Amino acid sequence: MKDGGLGEFGRIRRFFAPLAGSGGLDLRDDAALLACNPGKQLVVTVDAIVSGVHYLPDDPPGLVARKLLRVNLSDLAAMGARARHYLLTTALPTTVADDWVEAFAAGLGEDQRRYKIDLLGGDSVATDGPAVLSLTAIGEIAAGAEIRRSGARSGDQIWVSGTIGDAMLGLQALRGSHKSMPAEQRATLIRRFQLPEPRVELGPRLVGIARAMLDVSDGLVADLGHICEASQTGATIGLPQVPLSRAAQQLGAADPALPARLVTAGDDYELLFTAPSDSADRIRQLSQELRLPLTAIGTIEKGAGVRLVDGEGKEVPLTNTGYRHF
Amino acid sequence: MKDGGLGEFGRIRRFFAPLAGSGGLDLRDDAALLACNPGKQLVVTVDAIVSGVHYLPDDPPGLVARKLLRVNLSDLAAMGARARHYLLTTALPTTVADDWVEAFAAGLGEDQRRYKIDLLGGDSVATDGPAVLSLTAIGEIAAGAEIRRSGARSGDQIWVSGTIGDAMLGLQALRGSHKSMPAEQRATLIRRFQLPEPRVELGPRLVGIARAMLDVSDGLVADLGHICEASQTGATIGLPQVPLSRAAQQLGAADPALPARLVTAGDDYELLFTAPSDSADRIRQLSQELRLPLTAIGTIEKGAGVRLVDGEGKEVPLTNTGYRHF
Numbered sequence A, B: 001m002k003d004g005g006l007g008e009f010g011r012i013r014r015f016f017a018p019l020a021g022s023g024g025l026d027l028r029d030d031a032a033l034l035a036c037n038p039g040k041q042l043v044v045t046v047d048a049i050v051s052g053v054h055y056l057p058d059d060p061p062g063l064v065a066r067k068l069l070r071v072n073l074s075d076l077a078a079m080g081a082r083a084r085h086y087l088l089t090t091a092l093p094t095t096v097a098d099d100w101v102e103a104f105a106a107g108l109g110e111d112q113r114r115y116k117i118d119l120l121g122g123d124s125v126a127t128d129g130p131a132v133l134s135l136t137a138i139g140e141i142a143a144g145a146e147i148r149r150s151g152a153r154s155g156d157q158i159w160v161s162g163t164i165g166d167a168m169l170g171l172q173a174l175r176g177s178h179k180s181m182p183a184e185q186r187a188t189l190i191r192r193f194q195l196p197e198p199r200v201e202l203g204p205r206l207v208g209i210a211r212a213m214l215d216v217s218d219g220l221v222a223d224l225g226h227i228c229e230a231s232q233t234g235a236t237i238g239l240p241q242v243p244l245s246r247a248a249q250q251l252g253a254a255d256p257a258l259p260a261r262l263v264t265a266g267d268d269y270e271l272l273f274t275a276p277s278d279s280a281d282r283i284r285q286l287s288q289e290l291r292l293p294l295t296a297i298g299t300i301e302k303g304a305g306v307r308l309v310d311g312e313g314k315e316v317p318l319t320n321t322g323y324r325h326f
Helices: A007-019 A022-027 A061-078 A098-115 A166-174 A183-194 A220-231 A246-254 A258-262 A277-290 B007-019 B022-027 B061-078 B098-115 B166-174 B183-194 B220-231 B246-254 B258-262 B277-290
Strands: A032-035 A040-050 A082-092 A118-126 A132-142 A157-161 A212-215 A234-238 A271-275 A294-301 A305-309 B032-035 B040-050 B082-092 B118-126 B132-142 B157-161 B212-215 B234-238 B271-275 B294-301 B305-309
Touching (some): A007 A118, A032 A082, A040 A061, A040 B082, A040 B132, A061 A082, A061 A132, A061 A212, A082 B040, A132 B040, A132 B082, A166 A183, A166 A246, A166 A258, A183 A246, A220 A234, A220 A271, A246 A258, A271 A277, B007 B098, B022 B118, B032 B118, B061 B082, B061 B098, B098 B118, B157 B277, B166 B183, B166 B258, B220 B234, B220 B271, B220 B305, B246 B258, B277 B294
Parallel strands (some): A234 A305, B234 B305
Antiparallel strands (some): A040 A132, A157 A294, A234 A294, B040 B132, B082 B132, B157 B271, B212 B271, B234 B294
């Protein structure tokens, strides 16, 4: 890491040590400390991203950092947990300069204030290949209160937060599509791809309400399939019920096949959950409190697999249930 | 990751899910669960290794896995903690075949039985560059009982476990040196480099005895320097007191400058700790119980920095206090 710059230790001292919480011991010890609150359990997740695969080498480093952090916070929220700490591993090419690392750490700093979390520790190594960034996030939830994927029951309503498909449209816009769209709308879509909003307030508030939950990262249909598989159920969702942003609706007016593609797009980081139908009022109230749309889009059923139907109840064929990046 | 093989999900199901503990939820949820025992705190550490930097691409994958796990267990032991769980992130080139991953996971399985730990979760991504492997280990210790680097006090004795410098000699042997050495001795040295023995029994037993501790990874002198810096002390160690293996002693007989190089070599993963001199009897007793050499090699002093002295108390110059891999 000696590239005439600060070197590995210098970067840790200068850019990352200020992010450390008290358990991080100034990032100078062999390991970090983590107190457990009585009656709580910890929830742990890890996600890695690779330059050129999950982000582009010239993406702003602060945004890369914040997205990496946020996708992990989304995973914690999807279990109903509140985030507390994180650890970071960076494998960077020696060509990455100190100011990239500084901007990356500044992005982390901004989001850790926003989400009230702190850095516990990490490791930094050099690689000849593309940068690989890995983040372990640690949250907390009352013992036994976690919301798993496997809790869906036949008859549950299926709900989703926010709007679906904007991240894919944002990626397309980043690559030069949707040029006729108003600049502000286009920027909003790009933002949805580059900087998701993990639903950190919603997730914990759904404890005791949602029976199964995850965050939409592979695509709405594929992720609902994960819930069905884990819960040994089937599901039907109504395409007209799937919440779309104004931008997506306008694009869909010109391209009627678009909505069926948006439900297979990934990276939205909205929460997808199931709940008994008598919880609908509580969920609508929660939606108002949080000023976040929560939309019922279908029903959990006996059987297996996910069916998508149109306004007349006719099945809509799905050509692509996975999601690929660049 | 689709290379005609199992693919990412297939590899997780087949090779890694069997390693998951109950908190790992079969590696199918967004995050893992981690119960806290009353009165305990958790201790967390992360280490990453890169192919071609920290290990060689054709090293046996099971050994790579076990070394990655063990260096993290060594970090936990160095705080006095007992290991419980780990998370794994792999960024692998698509050219890595399923049987490499299978052997890697088998190595993890072997060591997790040995060390009574389990897999909580992880992530796997593809990279165009060399493999980057990152492991987060989680241990446990009574609240407030951790042994930090900063606790050394003037007058403390300095102790080290096992023998020093063998990992460097093993790396040299791997590269073709030391050919005149008996094959068995040579294999033992190589083993010390490829598969360190983290001192997982010793570390927790030093709670209440050691005032400062870390594991020797940068080299005995450099790591003692870390303790001195964190504790705002100096230290003197006697070169003749530094414990060497029979192999190192024999090589030293032919090359009198060798011992001074061995104390700057890294990757030994022995525990280096300080303790008040009236603890010496307890430490010697512990050494007998664990059948592990524990050797007093010097003294913590007022001041700053590490001095190395010979049998006559004359300072031995240090040419190299860092440690570099390949």
